[in-house]
Amino acid sequence: xxxxxxxxxxxxxxxxxxxxxxxxxxxxxxxxxxxxxxxxxxxxxxxxxxxxxxxxxxxxxxxxxxxxxxxxxxxxxxxxxxxxxxxxxxxxxxxxxxxxxxxxxxxxxxxxxxxxxxxxxxxxxxxxxxxxxxxxxxxxxxxxxxxxxxxxxxxxxxxxxxxxxxxxxxxxxxxxxxxxxxxxxxxxxxxxxxxxxxxxxx
Numbered sequence: 001x002x003x004x005x006x007x008x009x010x011x012x013x014x015x016x017x018x019x020x021x022x023x024x025x026x027x028x029x030x031x032x033x034x035x036x037x038x039x040x041x042x043x044x045x046x047x048x049x050x051x052x053x054x055x056x057x058x059x060x061x062x063x064x065x066x067x068x069x070x071x072x073x074x075x076x077x078x079x080x081x082x083x084x085x086x087x088x089x090x091x092x093x094x095x096x097x098x099x100x101x102x103x104x105x106x107x108x109x110x111x112x113x114x115x116x117x118x119x120x121x122x123x124x125x126x127x128x129x130x131x132x133x134x135x136x137x138x139x140x141x142x143x144x145x146x147x148x149x150x151x152x153x154x155x156x157x158x159x160x161x162x163x164x165x166x167x168x169x170x171x172x173x174x175x176x177x178x179x180x181x182x183x184x185x186x187x188x189x190x191x192x193x194x195x196x197x198x199x200x201x202x
Contacts, residue, residue: 060183061190062098062107068162068169069096069109072139078191079109083184091115091158091182094139098183099160101174107183110170111139114151114159122148122172139163148172158182 064077073079073096081098091097095112114120118129125143127134144165153159157176162168171177 062109062186064109065106067167068164069111070164070167072163073109073189077189079186080188080190081184082187085185086179086182091179096186097160098186099177100181100183101177109186110160110162110168112158113161113171114153116153116155116157119150119152120159121150122146140165142166151176
């Protein structure tokens, strides 16, 4: 019986058939692997391009730097910034935006205070828009230490300030910000998690 099994196992025809099957399998595997690798690479490339597109044109996260927006935004917090709103509508007073003061300057987070065509001044530590005192009680309760003479905001610009008025570099020093230097609108604090929440409440 053992001899018969040995003979079957060593049968030249069977060995030849097995050899052909192994060769066919080896011939197929590289092509399969190449197809699999190409498909995987295509998926990864698409995901990368999609992520770059979304970050470049739809949203991004931005880290708060410094204390100019305290107590509402604290140094080191991460905010979710959406970029599409201002393609279809203009900034509104009270919006918290990410912008640049110059083409090469770092992004900053500030609040829109005055809109195009409006005249803003600071007298007695209070903000006046077109000679009407601005109610800022829901995000600022202090008194500014210095006044500012009247400034009329040009078309296509906004006048921005930090919520921590006495520790903020903003339009009082840098001038109104043109629309094209607005990166987007801050909607949520996303980190740290214990600060997570909408920015619309302040």
